[in-house]
Amino acid sequence: MAAAPENAMAAVVPSAVLRVCRTLRDAGFQAWIVGGAVRDLVLGKVPSDWDVASDALPEKVLELFDKTIATGLQHGTVTALVGRGAERESVEITTFRGEGAYSDSRRPDAVHFGVPLDEDLKRRDFVINAMAFDPIDARLHDPFGGAADLQDRRIRAVGVASERFNEDGLRVMRAVRFVSTLDFELDEATEEGMRTALGALGQVAQERVRVELLKLLAGAAPARALELARRNGVLAVVLPELEALPLAEAFGRMAALSADPCLRLGALLAGLSSAQLEPVLRRLTLSNEERHRVVGMLRGYDLQCRDFADEGSWRRHLSRVGRVHARDCLDLLEAEAKRTADAAFTQAISLARAVLASGVALEVRDLAIGGKEVMAETGARGPLIGDILQGLLDAVLDIPARNQREHLLALTRDLAKKHG
Secondary structure (H helix, E strand, O other), X not given: OOOOOHHHHHHOOOHHHHHHHHHHHXXXXXXXXXXXXHHHHHOOOOOXXXXXXXXXXXXXXXXXXXXXXEEEHHHOEEXXXXXXXXXXXXXXXXXXXXXXXXXXXXXXXXXXXXXXXXXXXXXXXXXXXXXXXXOOOOEEEOOOOHHHHHHHOEEOEOOOHHHHHHHOOXXXXXXXXXHHHHOOXXXXXXHHHHHOOHHXXXXXOHHHXXXXXXXXXXXXXXXXXXXXXXXXXXXXXXXXXXXXXXXXXXXXXXXXXXXXXXXXXXXXHOOOOHHHHHHHHHHOOOOHHHHHHHHHHHHOOOHHHHHOOOHHHHHHHHHHHOHHHHHHHHHHHHHHHHHOOOHHHHHHHHHHHHHHHHOOOOOHHHOOOOHHHHHHHHOOOOHHHHHHHHHHHHHHHHOHHHOOHHHHHHHHHHHHHHHO
16 A cells, blocks of 8 residues: 555645644744544545644644634643634644653643654654644655555554553553554554553543444454454453353354444344343443444344244334334344355345335334324223233234224224223
């Protein structure tokens, strides 16, 4: 993989970022794009995030720009607001800095300004993230060989790997994540250094771990990254419940799925019991929506479905799962069928998809009548209404053609007598 030409890299830099760099340069300061944006530029990608580093002190940055936010002055970071109204964009500017010890395995105890660019770059995690780019002169600054590592598809720590990882335990997860998202290999010395920092990883807030895990799962090589994590003890820290599962099976399911992190997380956790699942999802600090999605798809992950050869069995199963989770559930089941090369199971899932697409009633809300009509027809109140509606749904799941207003009203009266 050849690095993108520097002129081509400069051509995709947003005008707001270029304006910030020009303002700094015109005032006599250096201005470099740094971090993941430079990595992406070298790879020929258009970055989504842009960070600028400068030798200008934070107080000077505040003077140079009309509208700013003091994002993190103690760490040298100021956000400049460039443009007007809906066209306004924010660009983060950080002063070149050196750092002290990381006693909490997350942030430096102290930072000091006035250091050269290379000292600022050497505090970063990986060589591929320790490059800088001058968009005005279209010049790449690469003191540690980041472009060569991108060429070799390699992730290598800056300096001594164990020191970098123990400074911030999250870097262990970032290393594993980059293996997946970039589909790169981890340098041997870097992998060794990662194993020294499992204690630091254990101190990292779960919210930060979750972000890295979901990015990993959405990557190009999640199984290889997770196997690396297992081999080096990372999974035992982050997801110890997986240690007892047949991970090769989980990886096989993931390989058959789209790059949807929640769906792949479901494939990874499919072997856990319901009692184990909820604590894991809460510990990962998933959003309510993400947690409900994973729980919902796994509620229907029942391998006995491979024996379903008729629409009625699938209607009842999909009803238990719920329409909102049904597609995820079928995607997981189909991934297992592909993993095991079970053609009959794959065919059964095709039948299930046809049932789902047909629009037949699967839930109470799909019925041709609702609770108010049950009340009016029978005088029922309270829990009895729910019992009657469930009875109607059971009848419709047996024979979908029964989902007609007049038929259900007549059946409602029969059910009311039965429950009365």
